[in-house]
Amino acid sequence: MVVVPAKMGHLNKRSLLARLQRLGLASRADLAKSLGMSQPTAGKIADELLQLGVLEEVEIGRVERAAPAANRVPRLGRPGRMLRLDRTRPRFLGMQLGVSLTTLAPLPVGAESNDRWTVKFATAVTADKWVGDLQKAAAELTVQDLWGVLVSVPGIVDEPSGRVLFSPNLHWTENMDLPGLIRRVWNAPVMLVQEERALALGHRYANPEEDDFLLVDFGDGVGGAVILGGALSANPLPISGELGHTPVLGNERPCGCGAVGCLETLISTRGLLQSFATAHPRANPAWATLVRFIHERGAEPWLLAALDATAAIIAGSLNVLGLRRAIVTGSLAELPPAVFRHLADAVIRGSLWGRFGQVECAIAPRRRTAGLVAVAIDRLVVPMTEVNGHAAKPRVSMAGHFERPSPFAGHSSP
Amino acid sequence: MVVVPAKMGHLNKRSLLARLQRLGLASRADLAKSLGMSQPTAGKIADELLQLGVLEEVEIGRVERAAPAANRVPRLGRPGRMLRLDRTRPRFLGMQLGVSLTTLAPLPVGAESNDRWTVKFATAVTADKWVGDLQKAAAELTVQDLWGVLVSVPGIVDEPSGRVLFSPNLHWTENMDLPGLIRRVWNAPVMLVQEERALALGHRYANPEEDDFLLVDFGDGVGGAVILGGALSANPLPISGELGHTPVLGNERPCGCGAVGCLETLISTRGLLQSFATAHPRANPAWATLVRFIHERGAEPWLLAALDATAAIIAGSLNVLGLRRAIVTGSLAELPPAVFRHLADAVIRGSLWGRFGQVECAIAPRRRTAGLVAVAIDRLVVPMTEVNGHAAKPRVSMAGHFERPSPFAGHSSP
DNA sequence: CCATAATACTTAGGAAAACTTACGAAAGAA
DNA sequence: TTCTTTCGTAAGTTTTCCTAAGTATTATGG
Numbered sequence: 001m002v003v004v005p006a007k008m009g010h011l012n013k014r015s016l017l018a019r020l021q022r023l024g025l026a027s028r029a030d031l032a033k034s035l036g037m038s039q040p041t042a043g044k045i046a047d048e049l050l051q052l053g054v055l056e057e058v059e060i061g062r063v064e065r066a067a068p069a070a071n072r073v074p075r076l077g078r079p080g081r082m083l084r085l086d087r088t089r090p091r092f093l094g095m096q097l098g099v100s101l102t103t104l105a106p107l108p109v110g111a112e113s114n115d116r117w118t119v120k121f122a123t124a125v126t127a128d129k130w131v132g133d134l135q136k137a138a139a140e141l142t143v144q145d146l147w148g149v150l151v152s153v154p155g156i157v158d159e160p161s162g163r164v165l166f167s168p169n170l171h172w173t174e175n176m177d178l179p180g181l182i183r184r185v186w187n188a189p190v191m192l193v194q195e196e197r198a199l200a201l202g203h204r205y206a207n208p209e210e211d212d213f214l215l216v217d218f219g220d221g222v223g224g225a226v227i228l229g230g231a232l233s234a235n236p237l238p239i240s241g242e243l244g245h246t247p248v249l250g251n252e253r254p255c256g257c258g259a260v261g262c263l264e265t266l267i268s269t270r271g272l273l274q275s276f277a278t279a280h281p282r283a284n285p286a287w288a289t290l291v292r293f294i295h296e297r298g299a300e301p302w303l304l305a306a307l308d309a310t311a312a313i314i315a316g317s318l319n320v321l322g323l324r325r326a327i328v329t330g331s332l333a334e335l336p337p338a339v340f341r342h343l344a345d346a347v348i349r350g351s352l353w354g355r356f357g358q359v360e361c362a363i364a365p366r367r368r369t370a371g372l373v374a375v376a377i378d379r380l381v382v383p384m385t386e387v388n389g390h391a392a393k394p395r396v397s398m399a400g401h402f403e404r405p406s407p408f409a410g411h412s413s414p
Numbered sequence: 415m416v417v418v419p420a421k422m423g424h425l426n427k428r429s430l431l432a433r434l435q436r437l438g439l440a441s442r443a444d445l446a447k448s449l450g451m452s453q454p455t456a457g458k459i460a461d462e463l464l465q466l467g468v469l470e471e472v473e474i475g476r477v478e479r480a481a482p483a484a485n486r487v488p489r490l491g492r493p494g495r496m497l498r499l500d501r502t503r504p505r506f507l508g509m510q511l512g513v514s515l516t517t518l519a520p521l522p523v524g525a526e527s528n529d530r531w532t533v534k535f536a537t538a539v540t541a542d543k544w545v546g547d548l549q550k551a552a553a554e555l556t557v558q559d560l561w562g563v564l565v566s567v568p569g570i571v572d573e574p575s576g577r578v579l580f581s582p583n584l585h586w587t588e589n590m591d592l593p594g595l596i597r598r599v600w601n602a603p604v605m606l607v608q609e610e611r612a613l614a615l616g617h618r619y620a621n622p623e624e625d626d627f628l629l630v631d632f633g634d635g636v637g638g639a640v641i642l643g644g645a646l647s648a649n650p651l652p653i654s655g656e657l658g659h660t661p662v663l664g665n666e667r668p669c670g671c672g673a674v675g676c677l678e679t680l681i682s683t684r685g686l687l688q689s690f691a692t693a694h695p696r697a698n699p700a701w702a703t704l705v706r707f708i709h710e711r712g713a714e715p716w717l718l719a720a721l722d723a724t725a726a727i728i729a730g731s732l733n734v735l736g737l738r739r740a741i742v743t744g745s746l747a748e749l750p751p752a753v754f755r756h757l758a759d760a761v762i763r764g765s766l767w768g769r770f771g772q773v774e775c776a777i778a779p780r781r782r783t784a785g786l787v788a789v790a791i792d793r794l795v796v797p798m799t800e801v802n803g804h805a806a807k808p809r810v811s812m813a814g815h816f817e818r819p820s821p822f823a824g825h826s827s828p
Numbered sequence: 829c830c831a832t833a834a835t836a837c838t839t840a841g842g843a844a845a846a847c848t849t850a851c852g853a854a855a856g857a858a
Numbered sequence: 859t860t861c862t863t864t865c866g867t868a869a870g871t872t873t874t875c876c877t878a879a880g881t882a883t884t885a886t887g888g
Contacts (some may be wrong), residue, residue, distance in 0.1 A: 012846085029865055041846050043866060077864025078854040212650040224734065229648060233736075236626040237767060240736025245766045247726060248664045258769060312661060313730060320638065320731040322647075322654025353651060355672060398543045426875090443836055452876055457837065491835025492883035 016045050017054070017377060018230070020085060022208035025058065027080020046083055054109050054377075056086040079401035085110025091147040092376055093153070093186060094369045096195075097125060097178075099154060099169045099220045102133070106143045107150070111373040113206035115366065127172055127181060128198060134185045146188040148380055150372035151178065154221065157194040158238040164192070164237060168256030169220045193375050197232055198240060200225035201374040202367030203327055212321050214241060216314060217366070222264045226321060231378075243317055248309045263313055266306040269331050275302040293332050299339050307343045314343075314361075315350030323352050326361045333363055419440060421519045426451060427774075430459050431468070431791060432644070434499060436622035439472065441494020460497055468523050468791075470500040499524025505561040506790055507600060508783045511592075512537060513634045516547070520557045522562070525787040527620035529780065541586055541595060548599045560602035562794055564786035568635065571608040572652040578606070579652060582670030583634045607789050608653060610699075611646055614639035616781030617741055628655060628737050630728060631780070632744035636678045640735060645792075657731055658682070662723045677727055680720040683745050689716040703746050713753050719756045728775075729764030738767050740775045747777055751811065796812040 012035075019034055019197070020026055026034070032042035049055045090106035103117035119137045124130040155167030162179040164170075179190035200215040202309050204227050211230045224241030226233040233240060244264035245257050249400075253265035253274070265271045269287055276293070277285040279302050281292065294303065314326055326347055332340055344361035348354035426449075433448055435441055446456035463469045504520035510531070517531035533551045538544040543798070569581030569588075575595040578584075593604035614629040618641050631637050638655030640647040647654060658678035659671050667679035667688070673717045679685045683701055690707070691699040693716050697707065708717065728740055740761055758775035762768035781828055 027865070038847055039865080040848090040867070044846090075864080076856060076862075078866080082864055225736075233647070234643065235736030237736040237738055237772070240734065242729070242733040242736070242766055246730040246733055247764060249726075257766065262856095290447060310605040312663075316657070316727060316730055317734040319656040319660055320640075320654065320734060322649030322651040322656070324651055352656055352671065358651070441836070453837070454839080454877090455875055458875090479830055489835075490833075490885055491884095492837080 005149075012041065013045050013322050014378075016042065017049065017085075020055070020083060021138075021205065021377075022373075025084045027082055029080050031083075033235050046298075050083070053086060053089065053091070055083050056110075058082045058084060060243055076278075080128060087112075087140065090143055090375075093141070093143055093146055093149045093188070094244075094372045094374060095149060095151045095182075096368055097151055097153050097170070097173070102130070102137075103140060104137055105369055107369055107373050108143060109373065111370050112203075113202070113367050113370045115369050125172065127176055130172075131181050131184060134182070143186075146186055148189040148191055148376055149182055149186050150376050151182065151190065151192050152195045152198045152368050152372060153178070153192050154195045154223070156239045157192055159192055159313050160195065162190065162192050166257075174233050189380070191376065191379065194223075194225075194239060195368070196223035196225040198368050198371035199329055199366055199377065200327075200371065201232065202369070202371030203227075203329070203364055204230065205370040206367050207364075207372050210325065210327075212323055213325040213327050214314070214317055214321060215327045215329065216243065218267060218328070218332045221268050221350070222310075224317070226323070241317075243313050246313050250367075251309070261393070263309060267310045272303070272306065275306065278302070281286065287331075294339065295336050298336070299342060303339065304342060307339065308346055311346030312350055314347045315354070318347070318351045318353070318359060324358045324360065326359075328361065328363045329366045333365070426455065427463070428792075430456060431499075434469070434497060435619065435788075435791075439496050439498045441496055443494050445497075448472050449479060453828040464497070467500060467503065467505070469497050470502065470524075471717065472496045472498060475492055481762030501526075507555070507563045507602070508559055508786045509559055509565045510568050510782055511564060511565055511584070511587070516551075518551055518555060520555060521783055521787050522793065523787065525619075525784050527616070527781050527784045529782075529783045539586065541590055544586075545595050548596070552599050553570070557600075560600055562603040562605055562790055563596055563600050564790050565596065565604065565606050566609045566612045566782050566786060567592070567606050568609050568637075570653045571606050572607055573608065573611075576604065576606050580671075586743060596640070603794070605790060605793065607786055608637075608639075609782070610637035610639040610655060612782050612785035613743055613780055613787065614641050614655075614741075614785065615646065615681055616785030617641075617743070617778055618644065619784040619788050620781050621649070621778075624741075625637065625800070626737055627741050627742065628731055628735060629741045630657065632681060632742070632746045635682050636724070638731070642735075657727050657729075660727050662727075665723070672727060677724060681724045686717070686720065686745075689720065692716070694827070701745075707743075708753065709750050712750070713756060717753065718756060721753070722760055725757050726764055728761045729768070732761070732765045732773060733768070738772050738774065740773075742777045743780045744774065747779070 014032055015035055021030060023030065023034065028043045028046050029039060031046065032039040035042065046055065050057065059371065080106035085108075087108050087110040090108050092107045092109075094105045094107045094111075096103045100123055102123045103119055105115075105117045106120040119135060119140050121133050124133055124216075145205050153164055153167075154170060154174065156165045157163070158165055159348045162177075163175060164173040164178065165175075167173050178192060182190045196215060196217050200213075203215055204210060204215070208230075211227070213227050215225050215227070222244035224243050226241045245255065245259065245262045247261040248263050248266060249261075251261040251263075251266060253262075253263050253271070254260050266275070273285050273287065273290060276283070279300060280293070283289055294300075299307075318324070318326060325342050328340060328343070332343070340363050344363075347361045348359045353359050429449055430445055433445055437448065442457045442460050443453060445460065446453045449456065464471065476539070499522075501524040503524050504522050506521045506523075508519045508521045508525075510517045514537055515534055516537045517528075518533040519531045533554050535547050535551060538547055554629065557679060567578055567581075567587065568584060570579045572579055576591075576737060578587040578592065579589075581587050592606060596604045610629060610631050612784070613631050614627075617627070617629055618624060627641050629639050629641070629697065636658035638657045640655045659673065659676045660668065661673065661675040662677050662680060663675075665675040665677075665680060667676075667685070668674050669676035669679050671678075680689070687699050687701065690704045692698065693714060694707070697703055708714075713721075732738070732740060742754060742757065746757070754777045758777075761775045762773045765773050767773050
């Protein structure tokens, strides 16, 4: 099974777009040089993407004003007309379908790296109620001519079919036609993205020099995603980077997945609260209390044990994946820095390459919207196709057919 | 960083070669249909590869004789001229640099899947002695016009530079210029291949339908390699699929890597022998004794414990990698089938997807030579280049420059 | 045995992508 | 102003791969 561009030239289009994402601001000549392609080719592709509204041209004046004068090196010759991903026109509706909170934000192609949600509401416990809330939220948003709705979803998600296969903390989404529900509210293509995958791409968007890492997110559960060579690693199963459901020796807690002893039962917010409540029966078993408690008294043995178990599994994952960098996001950032430090040290000690001083473990903010847009660009703007026999069909089924022609119609494969 | 074919058309050449490897025997038309390319294109590439001596044409008569007549469906129309990887002319010298044994075999491009070494000798403990033995062995082999020497090496190997970074069981190879030593004996390009990577590709060669799996090899150590989408997964570190040096809770044995408690100290042949000797102080602590003992009395607790620890780590690896298939090779095959069965059941129970009946764990023979040739085809025959800036330079440094022009000179990038 | 159908392979011609070369445009430097 | 340098685009060429058409080789059915 070979993956080839849907149309000759799409491969170059992809790489130009990726390079522009990394450079932020670049002229056609910069892109050509940086990609090793000829100026005319780079220029043609840039023009095409400008035409589509994916890129925008920035006048020199605005660049001058934006960048400090000292920062700018005066170059000889005719100055280039600078390009960047379009930041002005909202093209996508980004959505986080969280266990407790649903959030929405209109997103341009050149999204900013920090999440900024414009509408938030508590996630309902039934599909119908949730769609109703979505309808109300839609009234507060003025988005039109959407290229797509991008949804970050927890659990095990089969992205091509738009189905949630398994979601222990949000059971009603399982085998539900979420794209169909959402298309009742916005008549646009809907794309589901497994949440840790979105977070990993978001981190990559904000740190384009980091080509390979394992992202681990802590929250209602524990999830991971793997970035290899700047892209999500492609796996046969609908989820990878899964480390929440690896058993921890000596742990007897039952997990939502049906097994006993999963890491998730120790280090998820719920798991931590359970340990906290056991250690301090009289304290209020709420997350805020736990956080304040640890800030005041430091990490206690039950927390350190959970961190050690987590670190062992992360270290083993780095070994197997052949990676030297782990990025941690989520609830751990709300605890004192020493807590993360303990985890990071244990990860470095436990991993083979850490013994050679080659492993990093860093904490980072969640960048969900940037990740969603990265997925959208990857799949919508420059689709690829899969050739396994005679027929080449689109690799990404957009979870129901398009009601309206894609803005890229005519540029994708027949 | 983008990887592109060194020359337009190499991508197609690669995929045609891969397809022919999978089909075994195919006509130009079969290849064209199977790859979705036009007949003229497939024909041109096939002719080119025939010219280079990579493929051979097989007369119908010989095919008829080889395949049982009943098996062959008489087809209408002109029969195709069947092609396959050249099996007649030895092009490579395959070598296994083992901890205790060094073995050699001349290999054609279309190697058979079972290993068949023609020369074997005990691996010396110094480089000079080893090269001397190699000289003697060379006298027994009549190979000429070699395209390359392919060496399977244990430990942590930086394949591009041809250096062994770390080899706890074969210390003298560390930071030694092995390619240089070997080129004293055979004046040909030398390519080092980390041994589990070779084994994984060899398994893939014999089972072309298995596109994604984790191979775990048991022997003097424990190593793994990951096949994703039919190819070795590309990682930033010189090794991946590493699971021998993941710590096992409660294990206090010191490991050659400097750490304590690595899985390898439990399940490597040496580790098993140590456990065996502890359980049966009076028995002869040799591998053959251990094997006979277990065949007679079945698996004892010390073995079951080591298997359980191994299974947990394999299961965790499958989760993280998003894989559903584990292939086991090596010393475990010499023990009774029940031993492997115990391991396989534990792997399936422990992995997330195993709970959905999606995980397989199978035992297989080592196919080292086939794997070596697969690497050679991938790197030598149709090299790719890496474009990170302006210059595109060969991705694979052949560990010292070519003394003689490659047979593919004129077909690779400038 | 010969015509016909089916399949394999080759040749010829053309379309698409991307390259090289060439040239006008826009800035700083002399 | 004029020269130099760099940017962007236009024109022509090369490469690659496709479609169409022609030739070769087999089985089948009279």
